[in-house]
Amino acid sequence: MNNSSQKVLDHSLAELKKWQDSFGTWEEDTVLNIPYKTIEKTFSRLAQRLQCNFPFHHPIYAGQMLKPPHPLTWAAYAMAMSINPNNHALDGGPPSSEMEKEAVAELAHFFGYGDKFLGHLTASGTIANLEALWIARESHPDKKIAFSQNSHYTHERMCSVLRVEGVKVPVLDSGTFDLKAINPNEIGTVVVTLGTTGLGEVEPLDQVLPWAKEHGIRIHIDAAYGGFFRTLKDTELIDGTSWNLMEQADSIVVDPHKHGLQPYGCGCVLFKDPAVGKFYKHDSPYTYFTSEDLHLGEISLECSRAGAAAVALWATLKMLPLKEDVGFGPILKKCLGAASNVYELTDTSQKLKAYKKPDLDILGYFPSQQKTTSEISKKSKAIFEKGMKDRSYYLSLYRIPIETFSRLHPEYKADSEDVTILRSVFMKPEHDSFTEELFNRIEQNC
Known part of the structure; x- marks a missing residue:
């Protein structure tokens, strides 16, 4: 949360506190008291454990459908x-x-x-x-x-x-x-x-x-x-x-x-x-x-x-109105732009190929230098795991029945029941300006 958002939240909570106090003074029961050392120890441990999450907030995360709420949205949630x-x-x-x-x-x-x-x-x-x-x-x-x-x-x-x-x-x-x-x-x-x-x-x-x-x-x-x-x-x-x-x-x-x-x-x-x-x-x-x-x-x-x-x-x-040119529209345009950018990058890539043109902001793609479907699956999993290991990107995987995959890409020998490819969900508007960097990082591990 930026400074202006924090300022708005603090002011609004203070206004809400005035309303709460308008019903008369009262004191919280002492049975709810927790020693400060216990609080400090618990929240310190909590902060450490939460850092074990994937970086959902950052554009290097293009894995599952996890979109950070707007800071002012969770400020409103916190108030309520x-x-x-x-x-x-x-x-x-x-x-x-x-x-x-x-x-x-x-x-x-x-x-x-x-x-x-x-x-x-x-x-x-x-x-x-x-x-x-x-x-x-x-x-x-x-x-x-x-x-x-x-x-x-x-x-x-x-x-x-x-x-x-x-x-x-x-x-x-x-x-x-x-x-x-x-x-x-x-x-x-x-x-x-x-x-x-x-x-x-x-x-x-x-x-x-x-x-x-x-x-x-x-x-x-x-x-x-x-x-x-x-x-x-x-x-x-x-x-x-x-x-x-x-x-x-x-x-x-x-x-x-x-x-x-x-x-x-x-x-x-x-x-x-x-x-x-x-x-x-x-x-x-x-x-x-x-x-x-x-x-x-x-x-x-x-x-x-x-x-x-x-x-x-x-x-x-x-x-944020539900309109094309203000509010949600400009945000979603950036998400679509990110998927389109990566799709176009696969057109000239010697290492990655798009599975199909995206309708929205989700793109499936796979390593193109392999000859068989089993090799594509193996290499896709390796690329997926390498990014998480070196913390350079976070993707997801998508499994496709062999008949479906082969109809679109018959040039690869079908030697497995299904094919595992890479999948990216570009839900953050920040992805739009980060896609080339993200794509280069993925290519380096192909």
């Missing part, structure tokens, strides 16, 4: 946590509950939903998708749920939790769904992922929507990773076809703790038709008394939820 509101019922946190409703409404409008919708924050994208698939099951209790072979594993796992059959849809070389491979009469909901967590692929919503409408099938969009890229839907930086159709989906999930600059955990689920609230209907003998207004716990599978997450998201959206 000094009160520790619970957004289950309004009496657990009236202001933070209202902030959640406002932030969720802003997300709903951003994705094209009107003023009538149902939605709330969740602890994660996994829980958000669970709720969306639960509504899918309740809406069509005798139908299956379909999702592509590239979708996040959470869909298959949550189908198991919900005891509903999940169907994997094959993806063709063109990136379209092989809809002929499934029986539409058996499907109640189909999941379309806008930004897969593997390689950031944007699935063909424009292909699936008319097919789904023809057969009376619901559409759920998993935009947990890619959702915020909708800010760029009208630019030449991305293909806006699918992004411009999002409002036609029955439900949408997005993860603000990915590209939304939020701390973990902050997911969000949205339903276009508020009538699905009937499936949440329940009662509680000791909550929901302070207001006749809707309590968030009445439309959520979760009970207690951190009000601080809502406060942080609300504050972030006030400071």
Whole structure:
């Protein structure tokens, strides 16, 4: 946190302290006291242990989907946590509950939903998708749920939790769904992922929507990773076809703790038709008394939820609008630029080759001087491990079925069941100016 951010936080906490003291003086019970030496020893050890993390904050880290929250975001989170509101019922946190409703409404409008919708924050994208698939099951209790072979594993796992059959849809070389491979009469909901967590692929919503409408099938969009890229839907930086159709989906999930600059955990689920609230209907003998207004716990599978997450998201959206030229747009342009930069560098490299052109800010690539798929896997793992060992870069690995890899790169002899390649997630805007240096470091270990 820079000096100005620290100054704002200190001032705001002081203002909050005045409010806390306005209810009368009181003293913390002595049973909560901890000796200073114990505190000092514990926090010194804590600082040492936390230094064993990978450098998620630095542009040398281009591994998993870990994006540092904005300093002012976690300042807002820290402020709220000094009160520790619970957004289950309004009496657990009236202001933070209202902030959640406002932030969720802003997300709903951003994705094209009107003023009538149902939605709330969740602890994660996994829980958000669970709720969306639960509504899918309740809406069509005798139908299956379909999702592509590239979708996040959470869909298959949550189908198991919900005891509903999940169907994997094959993806063709063109990136379209092989809809002929499934029986539409058996499907109640189909999941379309806008930004897969593997390689950031944007699935063909424009292909699936008319097919789904023809057969009376619901559409759920998993935009947990890619959702915020909708800010760029009208630019030449991305293909806006699918992004411009999002409002036609029955439900949408997005993860603000990915590209939304939020701390973990902050997911969000949205339903276009508020009538699905009937499936949440329940009662509680000791909550929901302070207001006749809707309590968030009445439309959520979760009970207690951190009000601080809502406060942080609300504050972030006030400071960084969901627009192309101000706020989130310029940040995401830099992330796309970083992936594009590395993709172009592979064009002239004698050592590294891109697996495919990236849709968003995730790029797969591999050492190109090998002759067989097993050699590519072995060398990729060596490059991955060497960077962490000398602390020069941090990447991730991605395993691809041999049939899929060979369709794109038939020049390599297939002598393994799958291929492990390198994968980079360029989530930080700082990556845009660091990609050439990062690429050179990786090449040196090829």
